[in-house]
Amino acid sequence: MSDMKEIKLTYFNIMGLGETLRFMLSYMGKEFEDFRIPTFPEWVNNYKKKMPFGKLPLLEIDGKPYHQTMALCRWLGKKCGLAGDNDDEALEIDMLIESFSDFRSTVWVYFYNSDEENKKKIRPRIIESMTPFYLEKFDNIIKENKFLANGKLSWADIYIVAVLGYFSFMVEMDICEKYENIRDLRDRVHALPGIKEWVEKRPQTHW
Amino acid sequence: MSDMKEIKLTYFNIMGLGETLRFMLSYMGKEFEDFRIPTFPEWVNNYKKKMPFGKLPLLEIDGKPYHQTMALCRWLGKKCGLAGDNDDEALEIDMLIESFSDFRSTVWVYFYNSDEENKKKIRPRIIESMTPFYLEKFDNIIKENKFLANGKLSWADIYIVAVLGYFSFMVEMDICEKYENIRDLRDRVHALPGIKEWVEKRPQTHW
Structure with missing residues (x-):
């Protein structure tokens, strides 16, 4: 975990699905930039096309993009002992x-x-x-x-x-x-x- | 894997989502009972209520019920080296x-x-x-x-x-x-x- 230096979450200004990653990162004591795209037109015009499958949230760790909340929460869960013992x-x-x-x-x-x-x-x-x-x-x-x-x-x-x-x-x-x-x-x-x-x-x- | 003795898959008489488990079990060389509920009324009247969340497919291993194809294919994938090396x-x-x-x-x-x-x-x-x-x-x-x-x-x-x-x-x-x-x-x-x-x-x- 010490290798995760810069963490940035991009999502809308709501709790929504993005809140799952905010909760997991907070539980792990990880600082993260909680970037919220202010308006829907901004999302459509400036961001949507750059997303892996046109969707949010996007999690960037040391510049590398990750997506899909369930996949990411499972992965983070493994790192903090919350993904089952076997x-x-x-x-x-x-x-x-x-x-x-x-x-x-x-x-x-x-x-x-x-x-x-x-x-x-x-x-x-x-x-x-x-x-x-x-x-x-x-x-x-x-x-x-x-x-x-x-x-x-x-x-x-x-x-x-x-x-x-x-x-x-x-x-x-x-x-x-x-x-x-x-x-x-x-x-x-x-x-x-x-x-x-x-x-x-x-x-x-x-x- | 040697502990999986009796495997029964319950699904409809289609490929559908059930086919994912038929493929995984076949790849693993596992014999399984491929039970197909013949008609939709039979499913509704005799089976639906007994399913964990009212859905198929159901996989029974030595009598224990499991469900959800993605969860199960990931689990089976771990058993046969198809779930990533880390x-x-x-x-x-x-x-x-x-x-x-x-x-x-x-x-x-x-x-x-x-x-x-x-x-x-x-x-x-x-x-x-x-x-x-x-x-x-x-x-x-x-x-x-x-x-x-x-x-x-x-x-x-x-x-x-x-x-x-x-x-x-x-x-x-x-x-x-x-x-x-x-x-x-x-x-x-x-x-x-x-x-x-x-x-x-x-x-x-x-x-």
Whole structure:
């Protein structure tokens, strides 16, 4: 880890998916430049074409570009002991996070749907049916095992807690108000050294 | 690996995402029960509720259930030397496969969209714009590095080649006809020991 000197995160001025990397880096005690592209037109005109697959966040470490939050959080997790102690534990983390990702990407497509007619049509399936289905599963897993995988803290807990604010906004409910075990996990992750300080000092944004 | 005795894969009677696990297990020389649920009503009525997150494929190893193809292919990849030689190589594989996953999940939502009006509306963005954008990226990576990550065979190559048939169907074009480097990768993966035999003997399905 001592070889990571200059770390720069490029993202929008929101928590969103970029917050997962801000949480991981803060947990690891790593200083990073938290660069936020001010406006959407600036993103489209000046940055989008330079990104590996046209997307953010981008993480630059000593000038080298990296992308994809799950890939990066897994990689950072390995560096700080949060990626499982063996291949089977790593698998349990990955199964959980991939299920979350299935859920997230469906909600995402709903949320960014600009066809209001269609959005109204698919709302019952996504917001009223799929959302509680997944959230109850996660809530139960935490209730039984205290954490999302292997009964101990992993990068999956940090990842999912980091996007909870964003996610609550997308699924149109305060997830932590309704699911007490998810709320409890959030409070425990927010109290972790590094993350506690980050949550206190981070720019206040809506999602 | 000698501890994996009874392996059962439950999926639909298609290639689809399940084919990724059939390819990996075949490459590893592992015998497995290739159980295919015959009809969609049977899936809904008799199986769906028993799945970890209501989804297929399900992989059972000595009676223990596992799910999520990317998590499982990464795990199997570690067991057969196809998951990178160090954390940085593993990251490169993961970044690539997550970008493919972004692409796949968007195409997926388009493909399974039952609102024909909306489907027509989003088609230009997904099929005419996003699809060639991603396929050209992958094609170029293969052209430059022979494989998708680290310039050598990894589970990402096997994963993506395994779903190419399915994927060609979803994006409404023969991917391998149009992108010669993807086609070349497909031919090389199809010629791998174990996978060669699997491709010759597998049930013929449309996608």
